[in-house]
Amino acid sequence: LSLAFLGRADRVKASRALSRERVIEGGEVELRVEVECPSRLFRFADRVPDGLELVGGDPGGMALSAGRAVYRVRAPRGVYVFWRVAVDVTDPLGLASVRVEAGDVSVLTSLPRPVEARPPRGALGGRPPTGDTAFRRAGIGEEFMEVRDYLPGDPLKRVNWKATARLGRLMSNEYEEQRSSDVLIVVDTSPWTAVGRGDTVLDHEARAALAMAEVMMASGRAVGLAAYGVGIVRPDRGANHLMKIADLLASLRPGNVRLSMVAGVLAGSGMERDCSIIVITPMGEPDSVRAVEMLARAGFRVSVLSPSPATAEAGEGGRVVEAAIRLAEVRRRWLLAEASRFADVVDWDVRRGVVWAVSAVC
Structure with missing residues (x-):
């Protein structure tokens, strides 16, 4: 009898509705889950993706015939996939149960926080602003x-x-x-970008990249993006293109990758050599210097914005951690000096904020 009853479990239906499918990082989203099941008793759970913070409600429960759950999550920057709802169907006697998955897959995208940044032209001094090329x-x-x-x-x-x-x-x-040339923003996702208390170096990089893209598009420049995992998005203009860049920046994750891999692809690509390249990298390894050199020797005009991992990690840890941070920062300063042979370099204390960074580069 129990087995016959459980045979009806394939008739389980589930749905999930998000109050918003796109949100600015740190924003909250409400989710409503509804489950219908011919069984008299069932337990269901909406599996919250790793990285999201549950701030209210319960993503599951137990119900008879039909159940509903309402809960809220807070989303750091990222792309989060909600898989199908898990439903455990139990026979009336409680002797057996079977798990089924119902409903559709949902995706929540948490975009980098936008920043109002309208920097003065030529903030680095007498040279043309990034994106302007002298012919x-x-x-x-x-x-x-x-x-x-x-x-x-x-x-x-x-x-x-x-x-x-x-x-x-x-x-x-x-x-x-002098005319405005295309700009390509290269975002480093090497292991050093995972450093940070709360916000990681990569979070700061993504915000700066989005702010620079918005500022440069507003001034009439075409802007593109390159990073490991997203490939090369060629420079373009318009609100839809800016949203595409924002979506890709939301999807970036630190990984065991090398910046020179991206630089090598760019150097061998058909990208116009009058395109200005802005590399955003913590400059934690000699490989980052090699990447900058490769781009410069390929004929690109290169600028570097380097968020300091030490300032992203500042204020936490004991003496051993602080000593390690200071040692890493000394090494990084040497790498920045090496990179300055091939590019204009800006050392960014992330505590100064994104507006300062954009003003120093654009």
């Missing part, structure tokens, strides 16, 4: 190229009066044309 072609720009004979239509402000007086004829200054 050896006559045009309106800021970089002096040469002195030439005056041509009808040249504005008076471009007349070189000293050269005119010396040569006895009108001479004009010529400048290199």
